[in-house]
Amino acid sequence: MTSRQLLSSSRVSQRCCMALTLLCTCLFPTLRSWGQEEEPAAKAPAGGAAAAGPKYLELTVDDVVRRKGNSTIPGILRGSANYPLESNRKVFSDYYSKYVFARMTSVKNLSTVAKLRDEFFEDFGKCAKSPEITAHLNKLTTAVMFAIVNGPRLAVAQGKEKIVVRVGTQIRGLDGQPVNIPPGTEYKPMDKDFHPAAKYNAILILGRLNSEAARAGKPAKPYSDVRLPLIQKIAEPSDVPIYLRVAALIGIARHIKDGPAAGVELDAGTQALTAAAMLKIIAEQPTLGQEAGYLWLQKQAVDILGAMQFLGNNGSVVEQLTAVIADPKRPLDLKFTVCDALGQFKLPAPPKNGTKQLVDQLAMLAVDACREEIYMAGSPGQRVSPGRIVARVNSVMTGIYGSDGEGGGVGATDAALNGYVQRLHRKLAEVKKGFSTGQNSETKLKTALKTGADTIETFISSADTADPADADAELLDEPNAKASPKGPPAGKTNN
Secondary structure (H helix, E strand, O other): OHHHHHHHHHHHHHHHHHHHOOOOOOOOOOOOOOOOOOOOOOOOOOOOOOOOOOOOOHHHHHHHHHHHHHHHHHHOOOOOOOOOOHHHHHHHHHHHHHHHEEEEEEEEHHHHHHHHHHHHHHHHHHOOOOOHHHHHHHHHHHHHHHHHHOOOOOEEEEOEEEEEEEEEEEEEEEEOOOOOOOOOOOOEEEOOOEEEHHHHHHHHHHHHHHEEEOOOOOOOEOOHHHHHHHHHHHHOOOOOOHHHHHHHHHHHHHHHHOOOOHOOOOHHHHHHHHHHHHHHHHHHHOOHHHHHHHHHHOOOOOOOHHHOOOOHHHHHHHHHHHHHHHHHOOOOHHHHHHHHHHHOOHHHOOOOOHHHHHHHHHHHHHHHHHHHHHHHHOOOOOOOOOOHHHOOOOHHHHHHOOOOOOOOHHHOOHHHHHHEEEEHHHHHHHHHHHHOOOOOOOOHHHHHHHHHHHHHHHHHHHOOOHHHHHHHHHHHHOOOOOOOOOOOOOOOOOO
């Protein structure tokens, strides 16, 4: 999959999941000292129902630290000699943990949490010239964001209870103050938690952290300390809510895509661990009622594998991806994402079951796409989508012929099949052409769908692997022309 497609997928996932922020408008009263109980709900009039308590927890927003920070934080961020970090460390840490980050957990702020997140990263950009300040803010942000994601616990000791969160190595109350934990303290899970959108936002922030800012011609360097925790603690475990796992994969995808250009190369062990986690996600069986969420998750995992271009031992990654293509129970949308990923791999040898079998399986996806489109257009109020068909056929062609003219694709793994895959390229291009002429007659579009499906299926069924030289000449319509030995004919693309 191209970087543009990867970014588009991530943006759609983000918009989808952030819709959660508009679903709830509950407020939460904070606790400030050990053993203090929540304020009792106001009594209802006689004969009426008791007022409902707050549904979600929030960190206390401390306006005092905001006022202190407003006069010192700008100087600290720009590295002013008048505001050294060392002598202002507490003011700096309190400003972000008790004000900036606390605001992001407030339910009343969740409709504007994306704006708050962007404002935070604007601050982050101001400290780019100071590695010391950048490192300190990264560690502080990581600790608080994981505290929000992991949620609160009820600490029980000496007959008293207090809601606490673990921020790095510290136990703190919701007001951000460290809590002295007596020996024998027991921690219990709670029914209440931070709002789902606050947790989602926290993971997005973790994925956007940088250890170095962008410079001329060089992208920002992703903060690598969060990569493995995002994979192992959030994205991979199947008991973590889907929306959090999707958010984690957005950040992981950024690390994989932007890291190499910023000078971050993953070692073989990290690549193997990441690939194993993505394959585990792809192999999961969707929970009933969460099929759409799992589809997003698994498509993101496939995107990441394609961007990594990590083959695994003896091509094990590609083998498991191609198993998705062959599985009749897998959604078509996931299979087309696999096609885009396969187009990015530079395969050193034919796939396990042979090049032709896999090429034919990919081509049959174009047939399935045409027939599914006909079926969907038969429902009341539905019409054929030419754009969807073209995009899906493009994915098939990417899987066979490679991505963006950079080589790759399964069709290049067996030179003996060069003529066959070249002629197949022509057939697929003809199918696309039927939806690129601007015709809008529903009858003509349905006819083009049927013709396209029949054309590809007939070609595959013929099993014609004639002389590649004849195929090349036929494809180029030039008797003496020579086609490129790999990929589509010279001068032709999948677009």
